[in-house]
Amino acid sequence: xxxxxxxxxxxxxxxxxxxxxxxxxxxxxxxxxxxxxxxxxxxxxxxxxxxxxxxxxxxxxxxxxxxxxxxxxxxxxxxxxxxxxxxxxxxxxxxxxxxxxxxxxxxxxxxxxxxxxxxxxxxxxxxxxxxxxxxxxxxxxxxxxxxxxxxxxxxxxxxxxxx
Amino acid sequence: xxxxxxxxxxxxxxxxxxxxxxxxxxxxxxxxxxxxxxxxxxxxxxxxxxxxxxxxxxxxxxxxxxxxxxxxxxxxxxxxxxxxxxxxxxxxxxxxxxxxxxxxxxxxxxxxxxxxxxxxxxxxxxxxxxxxxxxxxxxxxxxxxxxxxxxxxx
Numbered sequence: 001x002x003x004x005x006x007x008x009x010x011x012x013x014x015x016x017x018x019x020x021x022x023x024x025x026x027x028x029x030x031x032x033x034x035x036x037x038x039x040x041x042x043x044x045x046x047x048x049x050x051x052x053x054x055x056x057x058x059x060x061x062x063x064x065x066x067x068x069x070x071x072x073x074x075x076x077x078x079x080x081x082x083x084x085x086x087x088x089x090x091x092x093x094x095x096x097x098x099x100x101x102x103x104x105x106x107x108x109x110x111x112x113x114x115x116x117x118x119x120x121x122x123x124x125x126x127x128x129x130x131x132x133x134x135x136x137x138x139x140x141x142x143x144x145x146x147x148x149x150x151x152x153x154x155x156x157x158x159x160x161x162x163x
Numbered sequence: 164x165x166x167x168x169x170x171x172x173x174x175x176x177x178x179x180x181x182x183x184x185x186x187x188x189x190x191x192x193x194x195x196x197x198x199x200x201x202x203x204x205x206x207x208x209x210x211x212x213x214x215x216x217x218x219x220x221x222x223x224x225x226x227x228x229x230x231x232x233x234x235x236x237x238x239x240x241x242x243x244x245x246x247x248x249x250x251x252x253x254x255x256x257x258x259x260x261x262x263x264x265x266x267x268x269x270x271x272x273x274x275x276x277x278x279x280x281x282x283x284x285x286x287x288x289x290x291x292x293x294x295x296x297x298x299x300x301x302x303x304x305x306x307x308x309x310x311x312x313x314x315x316x317x
Contacts, residue, residue, distance in 0.1 A: 001180055001182055003178045003179065003180060004179050004180055004181040004187075004278055004281075004282075005178075005179040005181075005274060005275075005277060005278035005281060006176075006177065006178045006179070006274075007175075007176070007177045007270070007274045007277070008174075008175075008176050009174070009175040009176075009270070010172070010173070010174050010175075011172070011173045012169045012171065012172040012173075013169060013170050013171040013172070014167060014168075014169055014170065015170050021170075029274070029277065030277070030278075030281060031277060031280075031281055032277070057312075058280070058312060059312050061311055061312035062310075062311070062312050064311055065310070065311045065312075090310075091309070091310070092309040092310060092311070092313075092314040093311055093314070094310065094311055095310055095311060095312075096310050097310075100273075104173075107173075108171055108173065111171050111173065111195065111196075111197065112170050112171035114197065115170070115171060115196050115197060118197055118224050121224075122224065127226070131226070134224075134225050146258070147258065147262065148228075148231065148257065148258065148260065148261050148262050149227060149228070149230045149231045149234065149259060149260050149261065150224075150225045150227035150228050150230070150231075150261075152259075155227045155230075156226070156227060157225060157227055
Protein backbone atom coordinates (compact mmCIF):
# COMPACT_ATOMS: atom_id res chain seq x y z
CA UNK A 1 0.00 0.00 0.00
CA UNK A 2 1.26 3.48 -0.80
CA UNK A 3 0.64 6.59 1.29
CA UNK A 4 -2.65 8.37 0.53
CA UNK A 5 -1.83 11.76 2.09
CA UNK A 6 1.19 13.32 3.80
CA UNK A 7 1.93 16.43 5.83
CA UNK A 8 5.35 17.76 6.81
CA UNK A 9 5.38 20.75 9.14
CA UNK A 10 8.55 22.48 10.24
CA UNK A 11 8.97 25.38 12.65
CA UNK A 12 12.16 27.05 13.81
CA UNK A 13 13.61 29.95 15.78
CA UNK A 14 16.75 31.96 15.08
CA UNK A 15 18.10 34.57 17.50
CA UNK A 16 18.71 37.85 15.64
CA UNK A 17 21.61 40.18 16.34
CA UNK A 18 19.24 42.95 17.48
CA UNK A 19 17.93 40.67 20.25
CA UNK A 20 14.65 39.74 18.58
CA UNK A 21 13.64 36.30 17.29
CA UNK A 22 13.03 35.23 13.71
CA UNK A 23 10.34 32.51 13.78
CA UNK A 24 9.38 30.47 10.75
CA UNK A 25 6.74 27.79 10.16
CA UNK A 26 6.08 25.97 6.94
CA UNK A 27 3.84 23.15 5.87
CA UNK A 28 4.21 20.94 2.83
CA UNK A 29 1.37 18.51 2.29
CA UNK A 30 -0.35 16.66 -0.51
CA UNK A 31 -2.84 19.43 -1.31
CA UNK A 32 -1.42 22.51 0.40
CA UNK A 33 1.88 24.30 0.99
CA UNK A 34 2.49 27.55 2.88
CA UNK A 35 5.11 29.47 4.81
CA UNK A 36 4.80 32.03 7.59
CA UNK A 37 7.64 34.14 8.95
CA UNK A 38 7.49 36.55 11.87
CA UNK A 39 9.80 38.67 13.96
CA UNK A 40 9.12 38.62 17.69
CA UNK A 41 10.64 41.27 19.94
CA UNK A 42 11.99 40.51 23.42
CA UNK A 43 11.24 40.60 26.27
CA UNK A 44 7.63 41.59 25.52
CA UNK A 45 7.11 38.91 22.82
CA UNK A 46 5.45 41.37 20.45
CA UNK A 47 5.01 40.27 16.85
CA UNK A 48 6.61 43.21 15.09
CA UNK A 49 6.34 41.92 11.52
CA UNK A 50 4.79 38.99 9.71
CA UNK A 51 4.70 37.69 6.19
CA UNK A 52 3.14 34.64 4.59
CA UNK A 53 3.09 32.81 1.31
CA UNK A 54 0.77 30.09 0.03
CA UNK A 55 2.56 28.08 -2.63
CA UNK A 56 -0.07 25.40 -3.29
CA UNK A 57 -3.71 25.52 -2.29
CA UNK A 58 -6.89 23.44 -2.19
CA UNK A 59 -8.76 25.92 -4.39
CA UNK A 60 -8.11 29.36 -5.83
CA UNK A 61 -10.17 31.22 -3.18
CA UNK A 62 -7.53 30.28 -0.58
CA UNK A 63 -5.23 33.08 -1.81
CA UNK A 64 -7.85 35.69 -0.86
CA UNK A 65 -7.15 35.01 2.84
CA UNK A 66 -3.45 35.90 2.58
CA UNK A 67 -3.74 39.66 3.43
CA UNK A 68 -5.40 38.72 6.76
CA UNK A 69 -2.04 37.70 8.26
CA UNK A 70 -1.03 41.39 8.40
CA UNK A 71 -3.59 41.87 11.18
CA UNK A 72 -1.38 39.81 13.49
CA UNK A 73 1.45 42.40 13.57
CA UNK A 74 1.41 44.23 16.90
CA UNK A 75 -0.07 41.35 18.90
CA UNK A 76 1.82 39.93 21.87
CA UNK A 77 2.42 36.20 22.28
CA UNK A 78 0.65 35.31 25.52
CA UNK A 79 -2.71 34.39 27.03
CA UNK A 80 -5.61 34.79 24.60
CA UNK A 81 -3.47 34.70 21.46
CA UNK A 82 -5.16 31.51 20.16
CA UNK A 83 -8.62 33.06 20.21
CA UNK A 84 -7.39 36.35 18.75
CA UNK A 85 -5.52 34.78 15.82
CA UNK A 86 -8.33 32.33 15.08
CA UNK A 87 -10.71 35.30 15.07
CA UNK A 88 -8.55 37.51 12.85
CA UNK A 89 -7.21 34.95 10.37
CA UNK A 90 -9.20 31.69 10.77
CA UNK A 91 -12.90 30.97 10.62
CA UNK A 92 -15.38 31.07 7.76
CA UNK A 93 -14.07 34.43 6.47
CA UNK A 94 -10.42 33.42 6.61
CA UNK A 95 -8.04 30.50 6.42
CA UNK A 96 -7.74 28.17 9.42
CA UNK A 97 -4.60 26.70 7.82
CA UNK A 98 -2.79 30.04 7.91
CA UNK A 99 -4.09 30.66 11.44
CA UNK A 100 -2.61 27.28 12.49
CA UNK A 101 0.78 28.20 11.02
CA UNK A 102 0.74 31.56 12.81
CA UNK A 103 -0.10 29.80 16.08
CA UNK A 104 2.68 27.30 15.40
CA UNK A 105 5.04 30.30 15.21
CA UNK A 106 3.66 31.67 18.49
CA UNK A 107 4.52 28.40 20.31
CA UNK A 108 8.16 28.47 19.24
CA UNK A 109 9.53 31.38 21.34
CA UNK A 110 8.11 29.74 24.50
CA UNK A 111 9.67 26.40 23.60
CA UNK A 112 12.94 28.11 22.66
CA UNK A 113 13.23 29.57 26.18
CA UNK A 114 12.30 26.22 27.76
CA UNK A 115 15.26 24.37 26.22
CA UNK A 116 17.90 25.97 28.50
CA UNK A 117 16.25 25.30 31.87
CA UNK A 118 15.29 21.73 30.83
CA UNK A 119 18.84 21.04 29.62
CA UNK A 120 20.22 22.27 32.97
CA UNK A 121 17.97 19.90 34.91
CA UNK A 122 18.75 16.91 32.68
CA UNK A 123 22.49 17.61 32.99
CA UNK A 124 22.37 17.09 36.76
CA UNK A 125 24.39 14.01 37.70
CA UNK A 126 21.92 12.03 39.83
CA UNK A 127 18.22 11.15 39.56
CA UNK A 128 17.59 12.78 42.95
CA UNK A 129 19.17 16.05 41.83
CA UNK A 130 17.20 15.97 38.58
CA UNK A 131 13.96 15.43 40.51
CA UNK A 132 14.77 18.40 42.72
CA UNK A 133 15.60 20.33 39.54
CA UNK A 134 12.13 19.55 38.12
CA UNK A 135 10.56 20.72 41.40
CA UNK A 136 12.48 23.98 41.26
CA UNK A 137 11.43 24.39 37.61
CA UNK A 138 7.80 24.01 38.71
CA UNK A 139 8.25 26.49 41.58
CA UNK A 140 9.56 29.04 39.07
CA UNK A 141 6.75 28.26 36.61
CA UNK A 142 3.68 27.60 38.80
CA UNK A 143 1.37 27.94 35.77
CA UNK A 144 2.61 24.45 34.80
CA UNK A 145 0.86 22.86 37.79
CA UNK A 146 -1.88 20.49 36.52
CA UNK A 147 -0.84 21.34 32.96
CA UNK A 148 0.05 17.70 32.30
CA UNK A 149 0.40 14.40 34.15
CA UNK A 150 4.01 15.13 35.16
CA UNK A 151 2.98 18.26 37.09
CA UNK A 152 -0.38 16.96 38.30
CA UNK A 153 -1.40 16.44 41.91
CA UNK A 154 0.05 13.12 43.06
CA UNK A 155 3.12 13.15 40.83
CA UNK A 156 6.59 12.80 42.37
CA UNK A 157 7.46 16.28 41.11
CA UNK A 158 4.66 17.85 43.16
CA UNK A 159 5.97 16.31 46.41
CA UNK A 160 7.18 19.06 48.70
CA UNK A 161 6.28 21.81 46.22
CA UNK A 162 4.06 24.51 47.63
CA UNK A 163 2.42 26.62 44.94
CA UNK B 164 30.82 31.65 13.84
CA UNK B 165 27.43 29.87 13.76
CA UNK B 166 25.68 33.08 14.84
CA UNK B 167 22.84 32.10 12.50
CA UNK B 168 22.24 28.71 14.08
CA UNK B 169 18.71 27.66 15.03
CA UNK B 170 17.94 27.97 18.72
CA UNK B 171 14.85 25.77 18.46
CA UNK B 172 13.30 23.54 15.81
CA UNK B 173 10.19 21.38 15.76
CA UNK B 174 9.22 18.90 13.06
CA UNK B 175 5.85 17.22 12.73
CA UNK B 176 5.34 14.57 10.09
CA UNK B 177 2.07 12.76 9.40
CA UNK B 178 1.37 10.08 6.82
CA UNK B 179 -2.15 8.82 6.17
CA UNK B 180 -3.03 5.45 4.66
CA UNK B 181 -6.43 4.57 3.25
CA UNK B 182 -6.37 0.75 3.37
CA UNK B 183 -10.09 0.22 2.81
CA UNK B 184 -13.33 2.16 2.38
CA UNK B 185 -14.03 4.42 5.38
CA UNK B 186 -10.81 3.69 7.29
CA UNK B 187 -7.98 6.20 7.66
CA UNK B 188 -4.75 5.29 9.47
CA UNK B 189 -2.32 8.04 10.46
CA UNK B 190 1.24 7.67 11.66
CA UNK B 191 2.56 10.86 13.21
CA UNK B 192 5.97 11.91 14.50
CA UNK B 193 6.77 14.97 16.60
CA UNK B 194 10.45 15.68 17.05
CA UNK B 195 11.95 18.86 18.46
CA UNK B 196 14.91 19.99 20.59
CA UNK B 197 13.13 18.77 23.73
CA UNK B 198 10.58 16.06 22.86
CA UNK B 199 10.26 13.14 20.49
CA UNK B 200 7.15 10.97 20.22
CA UNK B 201 5.08 8.96 17.77
CA UNK B 202 1.41 8.09 17.36
CA UNK B 203 -0.62 5.59 15.35
CA UNK B 204 -4.27 6.59 15.02
CA UNK B 205 -7.14 4.85 13.25
CA UNK B 206 -10.28 6.79 12.33
CA UNK B 207 -13.44 5.38 10.81
CA UNK B 208 -15.71 7.35 8.49
CA UNK B 209 -18.48 8.41 8.06
CA UNK B 210 -18.57 9.53 11.72
CA UNK B 211 -14.80 10.11 11.84
CA UNK B 212 -14.49 8.31 15.15
CA UNK B 213 -11.12 7.40 16.68
CA UNK B 214 -11.26 3.62 16.98
CA UNK B 215 -7.64 2.83 17.85
CA UNK B 216 -4.62 4.74 19.12
CA UNK B 217 -1.13 3.84 20.26
CA UNK B 218 1.86 5.97 21.08
CA UNK B 219 5.49 5.85 22.09
CA UNK B 220 7.67 8.45 23.78
CA UNK B 221 11.22 8.49 22.44
CA UNK B 222 12.57 11.55 24.26
CA UNK B 223 10.93 13.12 27.32
CA UNK B 224 11.93 15.45 30.13
CA UNK B 225 10.72 13.92 33.41
CA UNK B 226 10.41 10.40 34.89
CA UNK B 227 6.65 11.07 35.17
CA UNK B 228 5.99 11.72 31.46
CA UNK B 229 5.51 8.03 30.59
CA UNK B 230 2.28 8.06 32.65
CA UNK B 231 0.73 9.94 29.72
CA UNK B 232 0.85 6.89 27.44
CA UNK B 233 -2.26 5.12 28.88
CA UNK B 234 -4.14 8.46 28.78
CA UNK B 235 -4.07 8.23 24.98
CA UNK B 236 -6.93 5.73 25.29
CA UNK B 237 -9.13 8.64 26.49
CA UNK B 238 -9.28 9.62 22.82
CA UNK B 239 -10.92 6.37 21.68
CA UNK B 240 -14.56 7.02 20.82
CA UNK B 241 -14.10 10.75 20.19
CA UNK B 242 -15.40 11.98 16.85
CA UNK B 243 -13.42 14.44 14.75
CA UNK B 244 -16.81 15.93 13.88
CA UNK B 245 -17.52 16.94 17.50
CA UNK B 246 -17.68 20.71 17.76
CA UNK B 247 -15.49 20.58 20.88
CA UNK B 248 -13.13 17.88 19.61
CA UNK B 249 -10.04 20.06 20.02
CA UNK B 250 -10.82 21.02 23.60
CA UNK B 251 -11.67 17.40 24.47
CA UNK B 252 -8.29 16.22 23.14
CA UNK B 253 -6.47 19.06 24.90
CA UNK B 254 -8.15 18.13 28.17
CA UNK B 255 -8.27 14.30 28.09
CA UNK B 256 -5.01 13.60 26.28
CA UNK B 257 -3.11 16.83 26.98
CA UNK B 258 -3.93 18.13 30.43
CA UNK B 259 -4.53 14.64 31.90
CA UNK B 260 -1.56 13.22 29.99
CA UNK B 261 0.91 15.06 27.78
CA UNK B 262 0.40 18.37 25.96
CA UNK B 263 2.75 17.29 23.18
CA UNK B 264 0.88 14.04 22.58
CA UNK B 265 -2.29 16.15 22.28
CA UNK B 266 -0.60 18.46 19.77
CA UNK B 267 0.50 15.49 17.68
CA UNK B 268 -2.91 13.82 17.89
CA UNK B 269 -4.63 17.00 16.66
CA UNK B 270 -2.11 17.18 13.81
CA UNK B 271 -2.83 13.54 12.87
CA UNK B 272 -6.60 14.09 12.98
CA UNK B 273 -6.48 17.30 10.94
CA UNK B 274 -4.38 15.53 8.32
CA UNK B 275 -6.95 12.71 8.20
CA UNK B 276 -9.69 15.30 7.52
CA UNK B 277 -7.63 16.66 4.62
CA UNK B 278 -7.18 13.13 3.32
CA UNK B 279 -10.95 12.62 3.54
CA UNK B 280 -11.51 15.82 1.57
CA UNK B 281 -9.12 14.65 -1.10
CA UNK B 282 -10.87 11.27 -1.18
CA UNK B 283 -14.20 13.05 -1.68
CA UNK B 284 -12.74 15.04 -4.57
CA UNK B 285 -11.29 11.95 -6.23
CA UNK B 286 -14.49 9.93 -5.98
CA UNK B 287 -16.58 12.84 -7.22
CA UNK B 288 -14.89 12.87 -10.60
CA UNK B 289 -18.15 12.64 -12.52
CA UNK B 290 -19.66 15.63 -10.72
CA UNK B 291 -19.67 19.17 -12.00
CA UNK B 292 -17.11 21.39 -10.19
CA UNK B 293 -19.88 23.41 -8.59
CA UNK B 294 -21.65 20.36 -7.17
CA UNK B 295 -18.37 18.89 -5.91
CA UNK B 296 -17.47 22.18 -4.22
CA UNK B 297 -20.93 22.29 -2.60
CA UNK B 298 -20.55 18.75 -1.26
CA UNK B 299 -17.08 19.43 0.09
CA UNK B 300 -18.30 22.66 1.69
CA UNK B 301 -21.10 20.72 3.41
CA UNK B 302 -18.64 18.15 4.73
CA UNK B 303 -16.13 20.73 5.97
CA UNK B 304 -18.87 22.70 7.73
CA UNK B 305 -20.02 19.47 9.39
CA UNK B 306 -16.45 18.89 10.49
CA UNK B 307 -16.17 22.49 11.78
CA UNK B 308 -13.43 23.21 9.26
CA UNK B 309 -15.23 26.02 7.53
CA UNK B 310 -13.09 28.62 5.76
CA UNK B 311 -13.27 31.41 3.21
CA UNK B 312 -12.93 28.96 0.30
CA UNK B 313 -15.74 26.66 1.43
CA UNK B 314 -18.07 29.46 2.50
CA UNK B 315 -17.73 31.18 -0.87
CA UNK B 316 -19.95 29.91 -3.70
CA UNK B 317 -17.74 28.71 -6.55
